[in-house]
Each structure stands twice: as C-alpha cells, then as structure tokens.
Amino acid sequence: MSIPPERKMPVSGRAVEDLAFYRTEPVSFVRRGNRLQGRRADAWERTAQKYIIEPPREQADTSVAEGYQFDQEAIYGRKAPLIVEIGSGLGEAMAYAASEHRDKDFLAVEVYRPGLAALMVRVENNELTNVRAVQANAPEVLDSMLPAASADEVWIFFSDPWHKIRHHKRRLIKDSFVKKLERVLVPGGVVRLATDWSNYAEQMREVFDAADAFTSLHPGELAGEDSNLTKVRRLGLEKDEKDPEFIDERGGWAPRFEGRTLTSFEGKALKAGRMIFDLAYRKAL
C-alpha cells in the first residue's frame, strides 16, 4: 500500500506509517519547521559545510542510515575527549562549555534546525573549532552513528518531560535508552542529566539506579529536607496537591553541574518557581 505524501514524513522506521514512532518506539519530539531567518540563516550558510554533520538518511530527514559511523578524529582533525549533548536546544550550554574547554570535542545532537543554527551563531561569535552538530533523532545517533565506547560524557539537559501520563512513553530517559548510552560511553564515562520536572527526575533516578552498568556519582546525597523533591511535594510547586508530610529519604541528586551554564529554558523554569534536579551517573570501568 502506498503511503500518502502527507504522512511520508521525517522520522524513520515505523514512522513512515505513523509519525509518532521511531521503529517500535514513540519519538520524544514533535516536528517543528526547518526554516531559518536573519543571523541564523547567515551563520548556517557560512558554517554548515564545516560544522554540521550530514549523515546518510533513511526515510526521514532526522534519521541516520544504518552503517554510517562518526569518525571523530577525521571530523575534528585531532584526538580529544568527546562530549555529546543530546537535545542541545539553542546551543547555550554547549557553546559555553566548548569555549571553556577548547581541549575537548563537542557534538550537539538536536532535531530542531533553528536551534542548531543558533548554536552556529555562537560558534562563530566565540570562534569555536571544537564543536560539531547533527540534526538527528538521538536514539538513532546512539544506535548506529556513534561507535561503541566513543563518548567520554553524554549530557541531556531539560529533556522534554511529556507531562501527561499517556505521553510518558515518549520520554527519552527509559531503560532502552540507558542501554544505548551504555554502548557509546567509554568505560568510566559519565552521563549528566538535569530536569525541572520532579516526576521525570524520579523516573531518571529510577532507571539509572536500576541499570547494572551505571553507578550514581552522588548516592544518597541531597536527601530528606535537602532534597528538591521534598520541597516540590511539600510546597505543591508543580500544581499538584501539597503533601506536608512528604520526605524524599532516598536522595541521590547531584549538585548543580558547574559546567552547565544557565540557559534561557532553565531561566524561565526558575522564574516560574520550579526546582531543578541534577543527576550524574558513571558507567562501570
């Protein structure tokens, strides 16, 4: 049966028939336009050839064809530790970190082209030569594009929380995704996470604590009265019912990662009175 043109869209595998799916899993993003204007369009024009990796695609413009592999040394022209940021948004965290650590290589993985173009504006403004970016669906980048044991760190800051229970299956951080992270990280490699949504923070803690390959860098820390989870629940900060008796005995939250600059997304969350949860896990040696 042929697929109607309006459904032959930009996500791979099963998504050809159903846009909300990548192979057998629902995708963690909604499609937004690729259109670039003004400074972003100009920066894209000048930088894309050098800094944007264009893997062969399958059915979709965010897919990565199986068999394509990222050759870090050839791409950056040197051998250096690799930091991958998934869902880099407007590139604020990456541009800051890359300018602070010019001895490291950074790879942004983001489906939103205007976000990558905003990163390219920062790359030019800060004269960064250690940043590359790919417009692609993260699970596919982790499954096939990145070689096994190639990333020293993977950062995922403010991954879309998919608030409604029926949408939780779209969340990126789940058991199957943790397996993919395990594959691409070097032994001893680190995953850093941040979220402003307590229910997703609990899910992140749950799946990483249950993963044999990972150990928390901050077991039991920021528990009880010091836990942001305790504060959110007791004060009813997320519009749920207040629970004055609630206590998060378990903790395991990381202090704010000092390498994470305040992005506009986090700024808005703080302004709205939300609490931020940081987590950090190390892959076994």
Ligand SMILES: C[S@@+](CC[C@H](N)C(=O)[O-])C[C@H]1O[C@@H](n2cnc3c(N)ncnc32)[C@H](O)[C@@H]1O
């Ligand atoms: C809430 S924003 C946060 C952006 C940024 N990390 C920040 O802190 O400002 C989440 C980002 O993840 C991207 N994203 C969601 N699912 C993705 C996926 N499967 N692959 C790549 N990027 C994804 C979205 O396009 C969006 O830009």
